[in-house]
Amino acid sequence: MMLDLENATREELIQINLQLIAQLQVLQKRVKQLEAELETLRRGGGQSNPPSFVKANRPARNKKKKRKKRTHGFSRRLDLVTARVEHSLEQCPECQLDLRGRRVVKSRQVIELPPVQVQVLEHVLVERYCPNCRKRWAPDLDLSSVAVGKQRFGISVQAEVALLREQCRLPFRVIQDYLKARFNLRISLGQLVALVEGVARRGKAIVESFKEEIRGSPVVNGDETSWREDGQNGYVWSFSTDKIRYFLYRKSRSASVVKEVLGEQFDGVVVSDFYAAYNAHLGLHQRCWVHLLRDIHELKEKHKQDRHLKQWAEAVKAIYEEAKAYKGPSGRLGPVEQKARRVKRQREFEQELMRVCRPHLKKKRLQSTLCERIERFLPELFMFVADARVPSDNNAAERSVRDLVVSRKISGGTRSEKGSETKSILASLFGTWRLQGLDFYQCCWNLLAANNPTL
Numbered sequence: 001m002m003l004d005l006e007n008a009t010r011e012e013l014i015q016i017n018l019q020l021i022a023q024l025q026v027l028q029k030r031v032k033q034l035e036a037e038l039e040t041l042r043r044g045g046g047q048s049n050p051p052s053f054v055k056a057n058r059p060a061r062n063k064k065k066k067r068k069k070r071t072h073g074f075s076r077r078l079d080l081v082t083a084r085v086e087h088s089l090e091q092c093p094e095c096q097l098d099l100r101g102r103r104v105v106k107s108r109q110v111i112e113l114p115p116v117q118v119q120v121l122e123h124v125l126v127e128r129y130c131p132n133c134r135k136r137w138a139p140d141l142d143l144s145s146v147a148v149g150k151q152r153f154g155i156s157v158q159a160e161v162a163l164l165r166e167q168c169r170l171p172f173r174v175i176q177d178y179l180k181a182r183f184n185l186r187i188s189l190g191q192l193v194a195l196v197e198g199v200a201r202r203g204k205a206i207v208e209s210f211k212e213e214i215r216g217s218p219v220v221n222g223d224e225t226s227w228r229e230d231g232q233n234g235y236v237w238s239f240s241t242d243k244i245r246y247f248l249y250r251k252s253r254s255a256s257v258v259k260e261v262l263g264e265q266f267d268g269v270v271v272s273d274f275y276a277a278y279n280a281h282l283g284l285h286q287r288c289w290v291h292l293l294r295d296i297h298e299l300k301e302k303h304k305q306d307r308h309l310k311q312w313a314e315a316v317k318a319i320y321e322e323a324k325a326y327k328g329p330s331g332r333l334g335p336v337e338q339k340a341r342r343v344k345r346q347r348e349f350e351q352e353l354m355r356v357c358r359p360h361l362k363k364k365r366l367q368s369t370l371c372e373r374i375e376r377f378l379p380e381l382f383m384f385v386a387d388a389r390v391p392s393d394n395n396a397a398e399r400s401v402r403d404l405v406v407s408r409k410i411s412g413g414t415r416s417e418k419g420s421e422t423k424s425i426l427a428s429l430f431g432t433w434r435l436q437g438l439d440f441y442q443c444c445w446n447l448l449a450a451n452n453p454t455l
Contacts, residue, residue, distance in 0.1 A: 078109060079109060079111065081109070088102075116182065116183055117183070117184060118183045118184055118185040121146075121154075123141065123143060123146075125138055125139070125141050126138065144449070145449045148198055148202070148448050151194075151195075151198070153187070153191070153195060155445055155448045155449055156445065157185070157187075157195070158195045158198060158199060158444075158448055159199075159441055159444040159445045159448060160179075160441070161175060161179075161187075161192055161195045161196060162195070162196055162199040162426065162444050163440050163441055163444060164178065165192075165196050165426070166196075166426040166427065166429075166430045167430055167434075167440050169403075169406060169407045169410050169411075171410070171411065172189050172192045172193060173189065175192055176188075176189060176192060196422060196426070197418065197422050198448075199426065199429075199444065199447070199448065200421065200422040200425040200426055202447050202448055203425050203426070203428075203429045203447055204425055206429065206447070207246065207424075207425050207428045207429065210244050210245075210246045210428055210432065211239075211246055211261060213241070213243075213244050214239050214240075214241060214244060214246055214261065214262070215261075215262060215263050215265070215266050217241045217244075217268055218268045218269065218387075218389055219241065219242075219268055219269050219271060219387075219389050219390055219391075220239055220240070220241060220262070220266075220268055220269070220270055220271065221238075221239070221240050221241070221271045221272070221391075221394055221396040221397035221400070222237070222238065222239050222258065222270055222271070222272045222278060222394075222397055223237075223238045223272065223273070223394060223397035223398060223400070223401055224236065224237045224238065224253060224257075224275075224277075224401075225238070225401045225404060225405055225408070226408070227249060227404070227408060227413055227414070227420070228408075228412060228413030228414075229249070229251070229413055229414050229415070229416070229417065229419070229420050230413075230414075230415050230416060231413075232251070233251075234249060234250065234251040234252075234420070235249070235250060235251070235252070235253045235257075236248070236249050236401070236404055236423075236424065236427075237249075237250060237257050237261070238397055238400045238401045238404075239261050239262075240396055240397055240400045240431075240435075242396075242435075243432070243435065243436060244432055244435070245400050245427070245428055245431030245432045245434075245435055246261070246428050247404065247423075247424045247427040247428045247431065248260075248261060248424055249414075249420040249421065249423065249424045253277060254277060255276070255277040255278075255279065255280035256280075257277070258270075258277055258278055258280045258281060259280050259281075262281055266281065266283065267283055267284075268283070268284070269283075269284040269285065269286055269383055269387065269389075269390050270283070270284070270285050270286070271285075271286045271288065271390065271391060271393075271394050271396075271397070272285070272286075272287065272288065272394055272397070273287065273288045273291045273394055274287055274288075274291060274292075274373065274377065284380075284383060285377075285379075285380035285383065286380060286381075286383040286384055286390050286391070286392070287377050287380045287381055288392075288393050288394035289320055289381070289392045289393055290393040290394065290395065291394070292370075292373075292374075292381075293316075293317060293320065295370060296313050296316060296317070296367075296370060297313070299313075299366060299367065299370065300313045303366055306366060308365075309366050309367055312356065312357075312360070312367050313367075315356045316353065316356060316357075316374075319349060319352055319353050319356065320392075322349075323349045323382055323384075323385050323392075324384075324392055326345060326385055328341075328342060328388060329341035329342065339386075342385060342386045342387070342388075343386050345385055345386075346382045346383070346385040346386040349382045349385060350378050350379070350381070350382055353374060353378065353381070353382075354374075354375065354378065357371035357374050357375060358371075358375075361375060400431060403427070403431065404427060407423075407427075429443075429444075429447075
């Protein structure tokens, strides 16, 4: 409702003035608040409370990266020349006389792929006649180094298909289109599946030997990830060492799989997370500190205002970092004395950790559950101190299943028991070759060409 200011009384004007002053104060306060938020945004700040799925920004690093010392100047290192094309003039452009002499004034490398066309090789067995003994002779035809069995496609095609399927993680239909466009090679989807399964059959014995090597290894990392077979949930188990990757598909996530792979006589150290299935191994364990510290961090972030929780978390992490920095006893000591010193230091770290956790046991505090976990797995937290070969985390197993996780997201899993077995074998072979830094194609070719396949 509009007021008639010309006819308003003195009291009404005073009241209007007071209202306008109050509104002005509110607006000035809001302007200051908006200016402060704008200044925060200009300085690189964002939301004070981002969503839970958004990772926090890393603090800016002031330390400059140390530049690597160059050993060959500032130019790009030239590649090994496989062919050379010379460009020169035969006659003088002005005088039309033949040119003489030769001096290289400039060179340029261009990297190219050679033109590829599929080859259809027909092996013809020719019989010939001996005029002396009057017999006909034909050579023994052995094509085991060219093709597996009596199949139509050669080893090079089969190795290429296996590489595209497992290492490049391409669907069979994409592989079919690629071979047709790149090599003018037409292969049915069923034949592509058969070629991949053929590689798995040849490599099955090698993968079984991987299991025996794992059972004889002093340290084994274990992990598992979900996998679907014909729409049903299952799991791919990973057991790995510093040289071997071994994968196994099972519908169960129970401890029976751990017993199946490691056997009853395994006397090494199993590195794993805190999943109960690994308790089936009654020998030595090393539980992953990364999993434990992650749970502690999440609890601390959830209760930021709890000062005692923060102090406890920092104390646990400080003990771990001190144990991680332990270099071992003097090298002058004998192996027995060194082992005794390491075990003694392990016990000291265990006691120090329990001194931090004991006041919170069996009490209704935020850290009580984690303290109870630490008490339960205490002998399995500092095994890396007693044995230098043992890592303090399970990162090796986490990295080993990463390729399977990507493959699962692309394909959604396998469609049959045979497909799951093939996937496990190929993942074990290619994972091991990748870990050892070997040539995938050459290893696969050697596997198919060998009468007794070995690495």
